[in-house]
Amino acid sequence: MLAKSPSADQRSAPARVRRAVLACALLAGIGTTGAAQAQLLSDLPEQMQGVGIDDKSGAQIPLDLRFRDENGRAITLADVFDGDRPVLLSLNYSDCPMLCGLQLNGLVQSLQDLKLSAGKDFDVVSVSVDPLETTSRAKLTEQKYLKQYARGGAAGGFRFLTGNNDNIRALADAIGFRYKYLPDRKEYSHTAAEIVCTPDGVVSRYLYGVMYDPQTLRLSLVEASDGKIGxxxxxxxxxxxxxxxxxxxxxxxxxxxxxxxxxxxxxxxxxxxxxxxLHRSSPPAPDPAGEADAVAASSPSTPPGEPAPHSDAHSDAHNA
Structure with missing residues (x-):
């Protein structure tokens, strides 16, 4: 019996799996070689074409961009980057079906292993890429991760910002974060990374992926703080x-x-x-025995066979 020829769907299944694996590698920020990156980019589905991160270490974040915090208060990024503490910045959105949750869960899990504390030594700031996200939705996300972090005094250390499309895009361009909206799925295609920033809003380092080594997190924060913490x-x-x-x-x-x-x-x-x-440079201590010998040597000696000298007073007393 002749084997049935595989259908077109069966033949394309391995290619679909390969593209899915490569896409997951991109979204998780997994490092690859130059050849693998070239293959990855050529095999990416259309939904992820143009998505990624351009390293802009050393770039200044525009501090005049306007957002609203999780409490509905209008702020600028100058209120976030106030020169006091380094910041772990990320672009997410609360209705993300998977990747944002994986990233923030992995971040909080790693932060729990640090002695440094959010709100005291550094801040965690997540800016929503969705201009339709409400402050009440952002507040729920903040409460979720504060509860998960479970460390006192951290209420001011986690901030979830929302804003209009122009300000979100301006921030994303400044830090090299490339993302796109998928209208048919009503989702955002993006990658995962924590951007470590100095207290003044300068991009210091990128930490890619959804899991973060605690030691790397600590050293990245210490480096960004310029000695203010650590x-x-x-x-x-x-x-x-x-x-x-x-x-x-x-x-x-x-x-x-x-x-x-x-x-x-x-x-x-x-x-x-x-x-x-010190022992060699200090003068030797005086020797009492040596001093006595020196005194004896300096007194007049009696030659052999001659009587010892005596005083006149002794001689007069003897004659009397």
Missing amino acids: SPLDQLILYCFHYDETEGRYGPVARRVMSVGAGITVVALAAGLLPYW
């Missing part, structure tokens, strides 16, 4: 490590590690030899 050890680690874009985390810089190691060795040797140097 410990001296964090500053030393940042000196010895640099952010590896391909790995999505901080890795050691051999030259800096060697220089720090050499410095520690010199300090240790100096500390060990210091008592020896």
Whole structure:
């Protein structure tokens, strides 16, 4: 019996699976090689063509853009980036069917492992890409993640902003966030990333994907804060490590590690030899026995065979 020829749908199934996997890699921000990226871009479905992130590290976010916070208060981004704390910024929307929830859940889970606290050491800001999202809907999203974060004093550290399309687009362009609206599905096609910003609103680093390494999060915040948060050890680690874009985390810089190691060795040797140097440079303590010998040596001696000298008073008393 001859095998039946596969149908067109059956033949195209592997291609559809391949495109789906590649699309998920893009949306999750998974790093790929240049060849894989080229294949990914050529195999992307139309809904995701043009979606992605352009690295604009060092760019200044326009602080005059106007939004409303989760309480309905009109603000500008200057109220968010007030020079006090670094900011973890992301573009999401509350009615996102999957990716935004995965990203924010992964972020909060990682933040729970940090000693740094939202609202005290840094802020979490999510701007909705949906201009139709209401402040009441944003408030529900804020309450959800505050409850999940479950740390006191964090109420002012999570902010969910809504705004008109022009301001949303202006912010997205400033940070290199490319997204598109799908009218037939009434959804937004976008990728996932946390943009680490300085307290003054300068893009410091991009953390891609939906899961974030707590140590990478901490060091990224310390780096963006310019020393305003973190410990001296964090500053030393940042000196010895640099952010590896391909790995999505901080890795050691051999030259800096060697220089720090050499410095520690010199300090240790100096500390060990210091008592020896101090002992050699200090004058010797006086020796009582030596002083007595010196006095005896300086007094007149009696040559052998001669009588010992005596005083006149002793001689007169003897004659009397």
